[in-house]
Amino acid sequence: MSATSTVRVERLDPASTGFDEAARAWHGVYEAACRYGRAGRANTWSFAxxxxxxxxDRPDLVRHAYVARADGEVVGGGMLSLPQLDNLTTASPDVWVPVEGRRRGIGRAVHAALVADAVAAGRSxxxxxxxxxxxxxxxxxxGPGFSAALGYEVALxxxxxxxxxxVPAATxxxxxxxxxxxxxxxxxxSRQGPVPDDLVASYVELDAIVxxxxxxxxxxxEPLHADVDVWRHKEREAAAQGRRNVxxxxxxxxxxxxxxxxxxANDHEPERLNQWSTIVRRDHRGHRLGLALKVANHRLAQERFPEARQVVTWNAESNAHMLAVNVDLGFRVVERTRSVQLRLG
Known part of the structure; x- marks a missing residue:
């Protein structure tokens, strides 16, 4: 890419004949951008x-993929996530530019395309x-400097x-x-796979407020829309993505x-497990359920996913209780992430 190159951003159409080829290039810039400088900390997802x-065709969430091209080459990319049943004023943009293409206007061009589509979808x-x-x-x-330059503020x-x-059995x-x-x-x-039918209604209601x-x-x-049919759809999508859970x-x-x-667990990096969605309903707190659940789930995970060598989790810096539970299990902090927010208009 030269100093005079023009950057063009295009939203990929999954129905087009060239979609898979473009999507592989899109995934390539995603991995390059997310892994830069973050050995041992990057948490990337597979092409699949x-x-x-x-x-x-999930009813609760639409995602769009974007590529930025210059001189016929894919030099950047992005993704826009649009909730469909709740949080209807919000959108989540991801902008990816490999380090060799930064400070050339590529990120701003991708971000402008995402903002235009978010506004068109009624998001503010x-x-x-x-x-x-x-x-x-x-x-x-x-990332921090780029988001600040665009007007984002740190929210969390x-x-x-x-x-x-x-984790040792004795621990x-x-x-x-x-x-x-x-x-x-x-x-x-404890279980592996889909939530049992006799638990799914209250399970989905609780997960919606995590x-x-x-x-x-x-x-x-705001809370997610709690719907069993939507939940089953998400379980099927996870299987298509090569993800398995306990x-x-x-x-x-x-x-x-x-x-x-x-x-x-995911097929892309079987050595890594991701900790998601730990919650205890407010009226049932004080019984050490959070710790008990994590211990039981780690036992099952180590049995079902013996190839896993690490668990990754995120917690708000202010969530002292959950961070203490994690310390008891042996977790160590490796990185800080800023959740940033921009109000349009």
Whole structure:
């Protein structure tokens, strides 16, 4: 790309004959941009994962893929995520430019295209995540400065933590024993795969409030639309993306799921598990259910995914309780991520 090159941004059409070729180039700039300076910290997704995301017919979320071209080459890319059943004023833009193409207007061109489509979809708030530096060799990761220059403000700071596997059985036994006297009234149910039919309704209702129950800083967010059919659709999409999970739920005497936690494996990086969606319903807190669930779920994960060598999780910097639970399990903080927000107009 020369100093006089023109950058053109195009939204990819999954129905077009050249989609897969363009999408592979799109995924390539995504990986290059996200991995730069972040050895041991980058948490990227496979081509199959991202492709499934932008070709899905999920009723709750639409994602669009974008490529930036200059002189016939793909030099940048992005993705726009648009909730369809809740949070209808928000959109999540991702902008990816490999380091060799930065400070040439590519990122701004991609961002402008995402903003135009977000506005056309009736959105007035943009939310994104940027990783703090320095990089592994002192590199400027670029995201914080780029987002600030565009007018984004920091709404929440999250910590990425990692846990080496396997966790010794003696450690899990001790933690389980410490928690057990506090949750005798509850049944812990662990499983791999789809949520059982007898639990799914209350499980989905609880999962829908994860984002608003966890510390969210100044982010504009509302609970997700709780719908079992939508949930089953998301489970099918996960399978298409090459993702598999184990989950543990705490079931109260009345049969409702009142706490849950999930660990996800993916075919792209089988050595890595992602910790998602740990929540205890407010009226059932104080029984050490969070710790009990994580211990039980780690046992199952180590049994079902023996190739996994690390668990990755994110927590708000202000979420002292969950961070303490993670420390008990052996997690260590490796990176800070800023959730940034831009109000349009």
């Amino acid at each position: 994962h991202l492709r499934a995301g932008v070709t899905s 708030v943009l939310q994104a995540a940027v990783h703090e530096g320095p990089g592994e060799h002192g590199e400027d990761l670029g 700071v999250e910590l990425q933590s990692r846990l080496d596997l396997p 899990l036994d001790a933690l389980a024993a410490a928690a057990a006297p506090h949750h005798a009234a509850y049944t812990l149910r 984002d608003v129950e966890a510390p969210s800083g100044d982010l504009d967010i 989950s543990t739920a705490a079931v109260a005497p009345d049969g409702d799921v009142v706490a849950l936690t999930e660990l996800w």
